[in-house]
Amino acid sequence: MAMEDLARRVAAYLAHRMPHASNIEVSGISRIHGGASRETFRLHASWEEGGAKAERPLILRRDPVASLIETERDLEYNAYRAFHPTGLPVPEPLYLETDLSWLDRPFFVMEQIEGCQAGSPFNAEPYGEFAEKIGRQFWTHLGHIAAADPHGIGFAASMDPIAPDECWARELEKWEKVIDEDELEPQPVARAAIRWLKRNPPPPAEKITVVHGDYRTGNFLFDAEGNIRAILDWEMCHLGDPLEDVAWAADPLWAHERPERPGGMIARDEAIRLWEEASGLKADPVRLRWWEIFNSLKGLAIWISAGKEYQTGANRDPVLAFSSWYCTDVHNRVLARRLAELSKEGRA
Numbered sequence: 001m002a003m004e005d006l007a008r009r010v011a012a013y014l015a016h017r018m019p020h021a022s023n024i025e026v027s028g029i030s031r032i033h034g035g036a037s038r039e040t041f042r043l044h045a046s047w048e049e050g051g052a053k054a055e056r057p058l059i060l061r062r063d064p065v066a067s068l069i070e071t072e073r074d075l076e077y078n079a080y081r082a083f084h085p086t087g088l089p090v091p092e093p094l095y096l097e098t099d100l101s102w103l104d105r106p107f108f109v110m111e112q113i114e115g116c117q118a119g120s121p122f123n124a125e126p127y128g129e130f131a132e133k134i135g136r137q138f139w140t141h142l143g144h145i146a147a148a149d150p151h152g153i154g155f156a157a158s159m160d161p162i163a164p165d166e167c168w169a170r171e172l173e174k175w176e177k178v179i180d181e182d183e184l185e186p187q188p189v190a191r192a193a194i195r196w197l198k199r200n201p202p203p204p205a206e207k208i209t210v211v212h213g214d215y216r217t218g219n220f221l222f223d224a225e226g227n228i229r230a231i232l233d234w235e236m237c238h239l240g241d242p243l244e245d246v247a248w249a250a251d252p253l254w255a256h257e258r259p260e261r262p263g264g265m266i267a268r269d270e271a272i273r274l275w276e277e278a279s280g281l282k283a284d285p286v287r288l289r290w291w292e293i294f295n296s297l298k299g300l301a302i303w304i305s306a307g308k309e310y311q312t313g314a315n316r317d318p319v320l321a322f323s324s325w326y327c328t329d330v331h332n333r334v335l336a337r338r339l340a341e342l343s344k345e346g347r348a
Helices: 003-017 073-086 128-147 167-182 188-199 243-249 268-279 285-311 318-344
Strands: 022-032 039-049 052-062 093-097 107-111 209-211 220-222 228-231 238-240
Touching (some): 003 039, 003 093, 073 093, 073 107, 128 209, 128 243, 167 188, 167 238, 167 285, 188 285, 188 318, 243 268, 243 285, 285 318
Antiparallel strands (some): 039 052, 052 107, 209 238
């Protein structure tokens, strides 16, 4: 779809959603590349209402023709809707639409946070002089996500309940299935990790919380003063063990395999301390170790799926080819090293 046509159709949709507005125009629409589960566009909307002119920068998130990981856009939208009133820095969600007549595929619209940038997870120093400041905010915000009452904020309204001792099995089954269905060649390291994870189930979750699912370097925006302004990419959010998020955020992939400084921000011990302080929970080392192994496996599953999507032509975004090549290599090495360490400890 040409950008001009997309702009015209978005304007028509906004007119449908804003019956008191007139002369609605959409300009400056452009694709934001990099996501694999949604097509993301920035745009500028202007209109007249009550005799006055108004305008607002917006973000459109539309389901792609083929998705790397199958996710429900209503879950992502609901996460924004649940957390926006709490003060957590997330964009304001505006409209969720599943009627295909508007833009051919489901989509949602939210506010655009301007004047910000996202640090690249593949930059050795993604935050430069703001590494310490951003790191403190990053881990504190993650603690606040874990501290939130999923039912009290409306996050869990349409979700099936999960018991504290069932979280690990559900997530492991989900990502093992992705590998089973998408691997193009044998995955011996992944299979070894799956065997270890099944033989060594973690203790039950201390508490069932909101799990972001992809909380990491690159999935939030910060401004010129080093303030985190928007936590993004909630498409894999769910209920579960909060240490799943902690382990993913601390995965060596996001820190150029320097686990002592997760995400290229602050020292690991300080990060865990801030998370515990903000969440009111404890990062049990046995549970955390299990979720660390799991998350490197989850990463492998995502990159394996990326390779299949690209190689079969279902999605030709070059970011998928890069993920399949570079990230698969990193997580294979991380998992092999972690499994070797467990073997030395007699925990294989």
